[in-house]
Amino acid sequence: MNIFKGLINGMIAGATPILLAALGGTYTYYAGIFNIAMEGMMLAGAFGAVLGSYFFHSWLAGLLCAILGSTLLALIFILFAVVLKTDEFITGIALNLFAVGATTYLLRQIFAVKGAFSSPEILPIPRLHLAGLEKVPVLGEILSGQNLLVYLMLAALLLSVYVIFKTRFGLRLRAAGYNAPSLDSSGVRTAVIRVWALLICGVLCGLAGAYLSLGYVTLFSENMSAGRGWISLAAVILVNGNPWGIALISLLFGFTDGLGLWLQQSLPSQFTAMVPYLATLAALYFYSMRRKRLAR
Amino acid sequence: MSVPFLAMQEILKIFPPAVVALDRVSVEFRPGEIHAVVGENGAGKSTLMKVLYGLEAANSGQIQLRGQAVQFHSPGQAIAAGIGMVHQEILLVQEYRVWENIVLGLEPAGWFGRLDERQALRSVQQKIDEFHFNLDPLARVGEISVAARQKVEILKLLYRNVAVLILDEPTAVLTPQEIPQLFAELRRLRAGGKTILFISHHLEEVLELSDRITVLRKGRQVATLETSATNQAELSRLMIGRELARPPRPAAAPPGQPVLEVEGLSYRDGAGRLRLQDLSLQVRAGEIVGVAGVEGNGQFELVNVLMGLNPPESGRLLVQGHDLTRAEILERRRRIAFVSQDRGRLGAAVRATITENALMTHHRLNPRFTRWRGWRLEARAALQFARRIETQFGVSMASPEQPFQSLSGGNQQKVILGRELLLETPFLLLDQPTRGLDVGSMEYVHELILTLRAEQRAILLISADLEELFRLSDRIVVLHRGRLVADLPAVSASLEQVGALMLEGKEHPDGPQAD
Numbered sequence: 001m002n003i004f005k006g007l008i009n010g011m012i013a014g015a016t017p018i019l020l021a022a023l024g025g026t027y028t029y030y031a032g033i034f035n036i037a038m039e040g041m042m043l044a045g046a047f048g049a050v051l052g053s054y055f056f057h058s059w060l061a062g063l064l065c066a067i068l069g070s071t072l073l074a075l076i077f078i079l080f081a082v083v084l085k086t087d088e089f090i091t092g093i094a095l096n097l098f099a100v101g102a103t104t105y106l107l108r109q110i111f112a113v114k115g116a117f118s119s120p121e122i123l124p125i126p127r128l129h130l131a132g133l134e135k136v137p138v139l140g141e142i143l144s145g146q147n148l149l150v151y152l153m154l155a156a157l158l159l160s161v162y163v164i165f166k167t168r169f170g171l172r173l174r175a176a177g178y179n180a181p182s183l184d185s186s187g188v189r190t191a192v193i194r195v196w197a198l199l200i201c202g203v204l205c206g207l208a209g210a211y212l213s214l215g216y217v218t219l220f221s222e223n224m225s226a227g228r229g230w231i232s233l234a235a236v237i238l239v240n241g242n243p244w245g246i247a248l249i250s251l252l253f254g255f256t257d258g259l260g261l262w263l264q265q266s267l268p269s270q271f272t273a274m275v276p277y278l279a280t281l282a283a284l285y286f287y288s289m290r291r292k293r294l295a296r
Numbered sequence: 297m298s299v300p301f302l303a304m305q306e307i308l309k310i311f312p313p314a315v316v317a318l319d320r321v322s323v324e325f326r327p328g329e330i331h332a333v334v335g336e337n338g339a340g341k342s343t344l345m346k347v348l349y350g351l352e353a354a355n356s357g358q359i360q361l362r363g364q365a366v367q368f369h370s371p372g373q374a375i376a377a378g379i380g381m382v383h384q385e386i387l388l389v390q391e392y393r394v395w396e397n398i399v400l401g402l403e404p405a406g407w408f409g410r411l412d413e414r415q416a417l418r419s420v421q422q423k424i425d426e427f428h429f430n431l432d433p434l435a436r437v438g439e440i441s442v443a444a445r446q447k448v449e450i451l452k453l454l455y456r457n458v459a460v461l462i463l464d465e466p467t468a469v470l471t472p473q474e475i476p477q478l479f480a481e482l483r484r485l486r487a488g489g490k491t492i493l494f495i496s497h498h499l500e501e502v503l504e505l506s507d508r509i510t511v512l513r514k515g516r517q518v519a520t521l522e523t524s525a526t527n528q529a530e531l532s533r534l535m536i537g538r539e540l541a542r543p544p545r546p547a548a549a550p551p552g553q554p555v556l557e558v559e560g561l562s563y564r565d566g567a568g569r570l571r572l573q574d575l576s577l578q579v580r581a582g583e584i585v586g587v588a589g590v591e592g593n594g595q596f597e598l599v600n601v602l603m604g605l606n607p608p609e610s611g612r613l614l615v616q617g618h619d620l621t622r623a624e625i626l627e628r629r630r631r632i633a634f635v636s637q638d639r640g641r642l643g644a645a646v647r648a649t650i651t652e653n654a655l656m657t658h659h660r661l662n663p664r665f666t667r668w669r670g671w672r673l674e675a676r677a678a679l680q681f682a683r684r685i686e687t688q689f690g691v692s693m694a695s696p697e698q699p700f701q702s703l704s705g706g707n708q709q710k711v712i713l714g715r716e717l718l719l720e721t722p723f724l725l726l727d728q729p730t731r732g733l734d735v736g737s738m739e740y741v742h743e744l745i746l747t748l749r750a751e752q753r754a755i756l757l758i759s760a761d762l763e764e765l766f767r768l769s770d771r772i773v774v775l776h777r778g779r780l781v782a783d784l785p786a787v788s789a790s791l792e793q794v795g796a797l798m799l800e801g802k803e804h805p806d807g808p809q810a811d
Contacts, residue, residue, distance in 0.1 A: 167409040175389050175400055182387040186401030186452070187372040 008142050010258025011251055013216055014276070016153050017042065017208040017225075019250035022232035023153075023160050024204030029241040030164060031197035032177030032190075036092035037077055038205050039229025040099030045070035045209020047103040050122055050220040051110070059123045062214050067206035073099060074202030082194050096229070104222045118219030125149055125214045149211045156204060161243050173197060205229070227277065234280050252279065299363040300324040301491065302379075302460060307357035309343055309515075317343045320357070321517045323510050325460070330482060330492045332502040332523075335512035335535055336706075336734035341495045344512065345462050348493075349381045350374045380453030381462035386445045386469070390438035395420040397437055398452045423454050427484050443474040447481070454485075461485065462493045467501055468732065471590065472762075479505050497535075497734050499528045511535055532735060551770070552581035553616075555722050555754035561611030563601050563778075571597040573778045575611070579723065579754040584745065586769030586786070587758040590798050594778040595758050599636075599727050602756075604628050615723050629657050633716035637728035637758075639705070643712045646701040650693055651682040653700045654715050661719070685714035690740070706737030713744065724748065727758045742768060762791060776801035 021038045028035035045066040052058070052065025073095050080086045111117040125148050133144040164170040175183040176193040183190050208228070213220045231253055239245030253276050260275035302325040309318040318340050325331050333341045346352040348359060350368025359366050361377060368374040371381065388397045395417050404415040420433045429447050437445060446466060453461055463482075467475050482492055482505065496502050502509055503523060511518040511534040518534045556579040563572040572594050579585045589595055600606040602613065604625045613621045615631040636642035644653045655678045659665045665674050665681070682696035689710045693703060700708065709729065716724070726745065730738040745768055748755060759765050765772055765786075772789055774782040774797040782797045796802075 163409075166411060168403045168405040168411050169409055171392075171396060171400060171403060171411055175392070178389045178391045179387065182389050182397075183400065185371060185383075185387045187375060188401045 005141060007255070007258050007262070010261060011254040012142075012146065012150060014254030014257030015247075015250040016147070016150050016215070016254070017211045017228050018232050018235065018253050019247055020149070020153050020156060020208035020211065021205050021229055022235045022246045022250060023156050023243065024201035024208070025232055025236040026160060026164065026241050026243060026246060027173065027197040027200045027204075028194075029236045030170075030174045030177045031194045032180055033081065033194055033197065034088040034092070035077070035198070035201060036089065036230075036233055037073060037095040038201070038208075038232050039225055039227070040092075040096035041070035041073045041202055041205035042209040042212065042229045043099045043103055043223065043225040044073050045206035046213040046224055047106065047209070047220055048206065049210035049213045050117065051106075053122045053124075053214055054119060057121065057123060059125045059214060062123065063125065063207070063210050066210035066214075067203050070206035070209055071199060071202035074198045074205075078195050078198050082191050082198070100223050103220075107220065107222065114222075116219050116221035118217075122214070122218050124218045125210065147211065147215045149207060149215050152207060156207070157243060157247055164243070169193075169196070208232075231276065231280055234284065238284060249283065252283070300360065301327040301362060303360045304344070304348060305358045305360065307344065307347055307359075308355045309340075309347060309352060310355050316515050318347070318354070319515045321512070321515075323517065323520060325491055325493065326508075327459070327491055328486055328489050329507040330486055330494055330505055332494045332496060332506035332509045333512065334496055334499070334502055334509060334531065336497065336736055339512040339535070339734075340515040341512055342464060343515075345381065345464060345493065345495060348374070349379060349462060351381075375453070375456050375458060378457065378459040379462070380456060380458035380460070382446065382449040382453065382464065382466060384464045384468060386442070386449055388437045388445055388448055390436075392437055393433070394431060394435050394437060394440070394448050394451075395433040397448055398423075398433075398455050400452075402456060419455065420451070423451055427451075427454065427481065427488065429481060441474075442469045443471075443478065446470070446478070450481070450485075458490075460491045460493065462495075464495045465497070466494070467496065467498060471760075475501070499531050499535075499735075502531070503528060535735065551583040552752060554578045554580050555616055556756060557612075557614040558602075559612045559614075561598075561601060561613065562609045563597050563606060564609045565597070565606075571778050572601065572608070575778075575780050577756075577773060577780060577783075579756050581722070581754050582749055582752040583771070584749050584755045584757055584769050586765035586772045587756065587775055588762060588765055588772055588794050588798055589775035591760060593775045593798075595727070595775060597778070598775070599634075599725065599758065602628075602632065602725055603634055626657075626660055629719065629721075630661060631721050631723055633719045633721040633724045635709075635712055635716055635724075635726045635729045637731050639708050639712065640701075644700050644708065647699055649697050650691075650700050650703065650711060651678050651696040654678075654682040654685050654696070654711055656715065657719065658715065681718075685711055685718070689714040689744075705732050706734055706740075709733060709737065709741065713741065717744075717748070722754060724753055724755045725758075726755060728760060729757070730759070730761070730764060762794060765794075766791065774798055 021042050025035060025038050048069025049062040049066035053062030077091055077095060080091045081088045107117055108114060127145050128148050128151055130144040134140045136143055164173060172183060172188050172193050176190045180190040183193070209225065212224055235246045235249040238249060256276045256279040260272035263272045263275065303323070305322050306320045307318050307322070308320050311317050321340070321344060333344065335341045343352060347354045350370050350373055366377060368377065374380070389400070398420050399416045404412040404419070406412045417433060424431055424433065429451060431444060431447050431451070437448060446469065450461065466478060470478060486492060494502070494506060506523045508520060509523055509526065509531065510520045511531065513535060556577070558575060558577040561572055561575040562570065565571050575598070577585070587595060587598070597606065601608050604623065608621065611621070612619060618631065620628050620631065640646050655665060658681065659673065665677050666672060667674055679696060685691060686693060686696065691707050691710045691714070693707060700711070703711065713729070730741050733741065745755060745757070757765065757768060769786045772784050772786050772794060773780050774794060776798065781801045784794070
């Protein structure tokens with residue numbers, strides 16, 4: 001029972017940052033932006049979260065600074081890829097590299113440490129104990145007592161499904177990706193829609209980053225996003241932007257992430273750390289095989 | 297009427313550096329009329345409409361709507377003022393349903409920006425009913441015909457309550473059977489008080505549909521006429537500045553040896569569907585064989601298999617006895633000249649210069665154009681070659697170093713024809729060689745094809761234009777669902793006979809049964 005609970009909680013913990021970032025990526029995916037900067041946005045968010053929480057002694061300030069940090073990257077992306085019309089792929093690569101460099105530099109300048117910074121002054125994002133849910137048999141311990149961001153993630157998932165598929169904004173958002181000239185000729189400026197999509201992506205990646213540095217653990221370490229932004233990109237592309245599919249893949253990734261930790265008892269950690277990425281590659285492989293079969 | 301409904305006055309448009317696209321053109325449009333704007337390609341029809349619609353800014357001149365001077369900086373402003381345009385290339389979201397496309401940008405919404413689907417559907421259905429458009433608002437745009445998509449474009453403007461509809465060559469994308477329906481719809485719109493501006497270079501259509509006609513030639517307004525007071529001969533004289541030459545077809549010399557031999561050719565596409573089925577065909581020297589068929593019955597696949605873009609499943613392909621069934625494309629190009637229907641995709645690299653496009657294929661087949669075993673281009677020879685095409689085929693260009701896409705459609709096709717004909721191959725594959733060309737250029741291409749026949753070349757001509765096929769071909773073969781269902785001598789075949797074969801794959805019961 002405890003192993004079961006541990007695996008489930010590990011799965012949720014692993015899935016949360018991936019899903020938050022992937023939901024952000026879903027908006028840009030539908031808006032027709034090839035956005036690979038989730039990795040960098042997440043990292044900037046993680047750094048901003050620690051910075052805000054440490055200096056203001058408030059996890060809420062940490063959350064806001066996380067959003068600020070990743071939105072700053074989103075704004076740079078907007079300036080280059082939307083306004084100046086540079087190549088989205090190159091812009092994304094540049095932003096990801098910039099995020100690693102800038103956060104590492106600031107870590108050393110502000111906190112005078114190398115590698116990682118942790119301090120009791122950093123306040124983590126609290127867990128939420130929901131009185132009603134705690135009493136549910138078996139699942140009570142999983143449903144209640146999760147990190148605030150886990151519940152925010154659920155809300156973001158439901159809200160995104162609604163916004164993308166049921167609202168006026170959603171109709172325009174998807175039109176921007178399907179056929180931008182058509183949207184422009186309908187009197188809606190595609191560029192404006194894309195700016196919004198990137199800003200939303202920035203906010204969600206900020207939350208994902210905050211979860212990494214104030215939820216999962218309470219510290220910032222260099223390059224702590226560790227490829228999760230790329231995994232979230234893979235999740236979005238794998239299921240063609242279907243939010244439910246993205247949730248499923250994020251959970252799968254979270255599960256293998258937890259599995260990796262568990263396997264550390266018997267295998268070197270360098271190998272177990274590969275598990276989630278190997279699982280992603282395997283998923284990509286099976287997915288493309290299935291698509292090939294369907295095309296026949 | 298003292299104040300004109302919509303007037304364009306002294307519109308001057310210069311494309312830098314010094315191309316005068318519109319030379320002080322003045323036109324008045326009346327409410328509730330169908331006004332055709334005709335002219336050859338490059339005469340300025342589209343530019344004039346784009347200026348009106350706010351897609352291009354005029355250098356000088358004025359637009360007045362109901363006596364008020366207006367100037368649109370974007371199509372959105374034009375639509376808000378009641379002027380909408382349906383473009384040649386249809387701009388719709390294929391993944392969306394019809395109603396979603398129509399309301400996009402002007403959606404009824406409720407709480408929290410929720411799309412009010414019921415309200416949207418009701419408004420769309422109302423417009424469909426009002427003008428008797430036969431259209432299912434719930435159909436997905438990617439799954440409906442091009443004609444239906446055009447209706448969606450028109451409805452999209454009607455939903456925005458425009459008073460003026462500009463249609464840029466609306467019939468170019470339609471099959472002959474679909475055109476009368478469009479015309480009926482346009483007449484209903486006129487009856488509903490809409491003003492329709494109709495760009496075309498098909499004179500029969502213009503004469504049938506319009507109330508008045510404005511003729512442009514080389515950026516100048518030549519005339520604005522009442523349709524009832526003019527005729528085809530006068531219009532074509534105004535358009536091209538000379539009467540159309542329609543000489544009787546020169547009698548064909550008896551054809552010579554078989555050049556193209558296709559035996560039992562079958563082709564299956566990636567999804568496993570049989571697209572060409574046991575196709576056998578011969579084209580002899582000095583003979584033009586026309587391929588008729590409704591689009592999508594195997595013409596595209598036939599071209600791809602002949603050119604080596606797709607491998608056949610079975611069958612043989614011979615040119616002058618050489619087996620090219622599995623040959624490399626370059627090997628084929630020694631014996632097959634090819635004019636593609638899609639100039640921008642297969643026919644040319646539109647962003648490359650005219651010279652580069654003229655030289656393509658030649659630079660691999662003719663050692664004269666390269667040095668160092670083909671690693672370096674002989675620039676001077678290339679330029680001379682482009683000049684030769686310019687003079688020999690009457691291309692009008694500013695410089696051979698200009699990008700290919702700066703040429704008008706007719707001139708682009710002349711460069712491609714020049715390149716292909718100078719390959720001096722025994723066999724020519726012409727896939728819709730006059731598609732999108734104006735009357736003058738079309739005439740030129742037709743004469744060129746007949747000259748080639750006189751030079752004893754073998755020509756396979758694929759065309760959607762039956763008139764063209766009948767005018768040029770010695771024999772007409774009909775493709776239906778990937779099979780050749782008929783092989784008829786053009787002199788004795790009738791238009792009705794070929795039409796029935798195209799549509800049904802067989803002739804009417806009373807006619808002789810063709811296999």
